[in-house]
Amino acid sequence: MKDTRRTRTVLGVLLVAALAMITVDYRGGDHSPLSGLRSAGAAVFGPVERASASVVRPVGGTFDAITDAPGEKRRADRLARDNQRLREQLRSNRLDQDRSAQLQRLLGTAGMGGYKILAAQVISAGQGFEDTVTIDVGSRSGVRADMTVMSADGLVGRVTRVGPATSTVLLATDQTSSVGSRLEDSKEIGIVQGSGRRGLGGGATPLRFQLLDAAAPMRVGQRLVTLGSQGERPYVPGVPIGTVERIDASSTGLTRTAYVKPFVHFTSLDVVAVVVAPPKTDPRDAVLPAKPAPPPSPSPTPSPSGSPGGKKKKGKKGPKTEAGGTATPSANPSSGG
């Protein structure tokens, strides 16, 4: 009985402590006194995550390489060892090749827009409802809060918190993220909001676009780039975001809503880049992939035709039917690097 009483006391103390922390952190907001705790967490767990990421990455391939070689002949032993060493070299070469291919694409994309980037690798991802990831560069490499993060395909998100060797990225799909954006080939602007990847079924898109001018033309298949924030922070201009997949016909408000399929595969992020310096001039649509790019993901139609449940008739319109005349992005000679 005494034990139970003690247990209850401890339970009460712990619950009160947790509630107190929640209150303090919630009231504090961005300047919460508990942010020191987060920095401590980043300092302690950051290096551990980096280490574990470097273990986890090649582990899949290395499993089958570690075969036992307890043969009685020394020669066979040596050969097996050599063989294994070579095979591991080959495998790590292939990993490096893969990585370097990704980096090269990334450099190409960044070069087109004139962004100055810092390559990074995703080492861990958030839990619960949040769409956040950790990358393996931090304040020591010159990363600051509110920098744009992109990949070779397009916008990933922005840096929210920076530790010494790691930083936290809020993905564009997170429900608290909103990005000023612009329709390609036009000046129509709007806001791309994340609707969260969590709990979404196969057909749902993780991004929602609100066109500020309800009367402005918008077509399925049109693509979006970032508009650029004031002072280029947190978002630099011209980063591709995604393709309009379907337009909400029913909305009667002041804005029109469309659902956007992002260029980036948010579930398989690997090599990303932090934009450490914005371009000298707005790259406009130059960074968007060449117009015939849609074929790699050619099916924005969520349902095959004929399904009676499909309430969005507009979804059936293929992206290829739209005018391809202004197809090639204006080859904007980006002077920067």
Added chain:
Amino acid sequence: MLNPPETSQTGRTLTTVLVIVVALILQVSVANRLPLPGGVQPDLVLLAVVALALVFGSMTGMVTGFLAGLAADIIPPADHTIGRYALVYCLIGYLCGIASAEMDRQTVVPFFAVAAGALAGTVLYAVTGMILGDPRAQWGTVSGMVPLQVGYDVVASPFIVWAVLRVTRRYERGERSRGDRLSVPAARYRAMSGRGGGL
């Protein structure tokens, strides 16, 4: 292992810390990056807390839960109010510890305890989000996510529970020799999970 049942308090604490740290690291760097359908991943830390509480009782369960939750609140990609996981895991640890005392009656209890723990943990976390007005914890997201998450948790639970029981076996044996009442449910639970894993 043939080592004698040492005075297990230190060893138990160390094992518990080790289990939680490993679960946390696995959670953020492996589990959360799995591209599972629905974008939801099993909560390994919650499962580890539940398993430890079932083995060691409510006291260890809630202290472990509190500390594990606090760690989950501050580990880098976390971006929510500090203390939410601490609150939730602490409560779950306590409740599962209480449940472990009842466990020698029915043999099905352990399995349900894990499922119920996962369900309660996920729902509680969502509720704290709703109370705080977290824009991520809107009803649409929560209702889509909770069933999936509980499903994944139940699928992942045998592995986690097996691993935890494997690691803590030594201390449990030491306790049985001292006649601690906690050893009975733990042994029963282990037998139970062993049967489940064999299927």
